[in-house]
Structures are given as C-alpha cells and as structure tokens.
Amino acid sequence: MGYWKRHKRKDLEEVLEVFHQAGWLIEDPPTYYTLKCPCGKHMRWLHLTPSGANYGRNALAWGRRQPCWREGL
Numbered sequence: 629m630g631y632w633k634r635h636k637r638k639d640l641e642e643v644l645e646v647f648h649q650a651g652w653l654i655e656d657p658p659t660y661y662t663l664k665c666p667c668g669k670h671m672r673w674l675h676l677t678p679s680g681a682n683y684g685r686n687a688l689a690w691g692r693r694q695p696c697w698r699e700g701l
C-alpha cells in the first residue's frame with residue numbers, strides 16, 4: 629500500500645501504485661493527485677473523477693514515455 633490517500637477507483641489506485649514503483653512522488657488531492665517524477669522535470673495530474681475509460685491507461689502510457697521513467701520491480 630502506498631503512503632497516499634487511496635484513490636476511490638481501483639484502476640486508478642493501481643495507476644498510482646505503478647507511478648510510485650517507477651520512483652514518482654504522489655501528492656494527495658484536494659482536487660487531483662499530483663505525480664512528480666524522480667528527475668524533477670516532469671509532472672502530471674491524476675483526477676479523482678476522470679471521464680473516459682482509458683484515462684488511467686493514457687496516464688501510464690504518458691509516464692512510460694518520460695525519459696526518467698524506470699520500470700518497477
């Protein structure tokens with residue numbers, strides 16, 4: 629389990645976990661989660677109630693395109 633506040637949607641909680649394992653910092657919302665990369669140059673928000681079934685998948689695909697992404701164990 630992560631140190632962040634659990635996401636209410638299970639699929640998006642899993643997205644947060646993958647970012648965490650890739651070395652990213654997860655900051656709790658009031659409005660959305662803030663994901664900060666290990667190198668300090670990349671950042672993304674993760675919404676609480678996104679529209680679209682592919683939102684989590686797109687967020688992960690974006691993360692994996694960042695040069696500082698390192699695949700978790």
Ligand SMILES: [Zn+2]
Pocket residue numbers: 665666667668669670694695696697
């Ligand atoms: Zn980075």
